[in-house]
Amino acid sequence: MEGTRVRRLEKRDIAAAIALTDLEAWGYTTADFRRLLDLSPEGCFAAELRGRVVGVLTTTTYGPLAFLGAVIVSPDLRGKGVGQQMMEAALRHLQETGVRTVRLYAYLNAVRFYERLGFQAEYEVVRWHGGATAGAGQPGVRPVRRADLDGLVRMDATYFGSDRRALITRLAKEFANTFLVAERAGHVRGFIVGNASGTSCEIGPWVVEPTSKDAAQDLFTALVGAAGISEVAFGGPSRNGALLKFVQGHGFKEVFRSLRMRWGADEVPGNPEGIWALGGLEKG
Numbered sequence: 001m002e003g004t005r006v007r008r009l010e011k012r013d014i015a016a017a018i019a020l021t022d023l024e025a026w027g028y029t030t031a032d033f034r035r036l037l038d039l040s041p042e043g044c045f046a047a048e049l050r051g052r053v054v055g056v057l058t059t060t061t062y063g064p065l066a067f068l069g070a071v072i073v074s075p076d077l078r079g080k081g082v083g084q085q086m087m088e089a090a091l092r093h094l095q096e097t098g099v100r101t102v103r104l105y106a107y108l109n110a111v112r113f114y115e116r117l118g119f120q121a122e123y124e125v126v127r128w129h130g131g132a133t134a135g136a137g138q139p140g141v142r143p144v145r146r147a148d149l150d151g152l153v154r155m156d157a158t159y160f161g162s163d164r165r166a167l168i169t170r171l172a173k174e175f176a177n178t179f180l181v182a183e184r185a186g187h188v189r190g191f192i193v194g195n196a197s198g199t200s201c202e203i204g205p206w207v208v209e210p211t212s213k214d215a216a217q218d219l220f221t222a223l224v225g226a227a228g229i230s231e232v233a234f235g236g237p238s239r240n241g242a243l244l245k246f247v248q249g250h251g252f253k254e255v256f257r258s259l260r261m262r263w264g265a266d267e268v269p270g271n272p273e274g275i276w277a278l279g280g281l282e283k284g
């Protein structure tokens, strides 16, 4: 769209970014955008037209891998090439900073938009929502400690595909009471992070070794107790069979599906059998 300029998203743009994402009821808060900007200060973009922010897009980089998300264009300007302009600027930036693989979770009606930019389908991710009741204390589950971080980041990378140290360290500080670890004999078997707001809680990341499936239930039960909530929401891969059984057992409802897509090298795929909840649709 003529006159549109794509530039870095700055802290002063956060209110405008939220005004846009609120139109789709994505639920982003100031803290969410601050976190995204702190993690990738040069990797978040705004499209500006005549001094007005008319588009937003964020990226989060984990070594050779980046996740791209929160892609939105002002409704009055959709279909005029602004989205494509922002995507091309972001992909150029990521390539220049050494990223080899870019992934995202596409709403199904946006798949064609991403395909035209060279993205290819990987697998579906399902958003779940449901009620939860706290259980008794879970042995072996406790809040994260600083000393856990090295082992935890290594374990996470096995399933996520790349090193998320910056994100995990940030979440451990920000959500000290609702970042829980399942440990046996000094070995981290899994972890869960909850971001509670009122009576509901957004869960993720939630990562558990496939050989320790019982730890996933223990972490979930402990989180519901620690956060004092009665409702949960999270997104997890359709390729985790144990997760599908878990959500069925709890009677959780499917809210929507998105398609994980890849651009660039087919590398660092991770293992979805260890992923119970994404860190977020925009962060992977």
Ligand SMILES: CC(C)(COP(=O)(O)OP(=O)(O)OC[C@H]1O[C@@H](n2cnc3c(N)ncnc32)[C@H](O)[C@@H]1OP(=O)(O)O)[C@@H](O)C(=O)NCCC(=O)NCCS
Pocket: 024, 071, 072, 073, 074, 077, 078, 079, 080, 081, 082, 083, 084, 085, 105, 106, 107, 109, 110, 112, 113
């Ligand atoms: C998806 C979106 C970011 C694309 O930005 P845009 O500036 O409209 O995109 P462009 O003009 O560069 O490309 C248009 C293409 O986007 C796709 N598109 C997806 N949703 C669309 C919408 N609501 N309106 C117009 N185009 C849309 C179409 O495939 C269209 O291609 P077509 O012209 O062949 O039909 C924008 O439409 C939007 O903000 N949609 C709502 C939020 C959303 O769903 N974001 C994606 C989350 S994964």
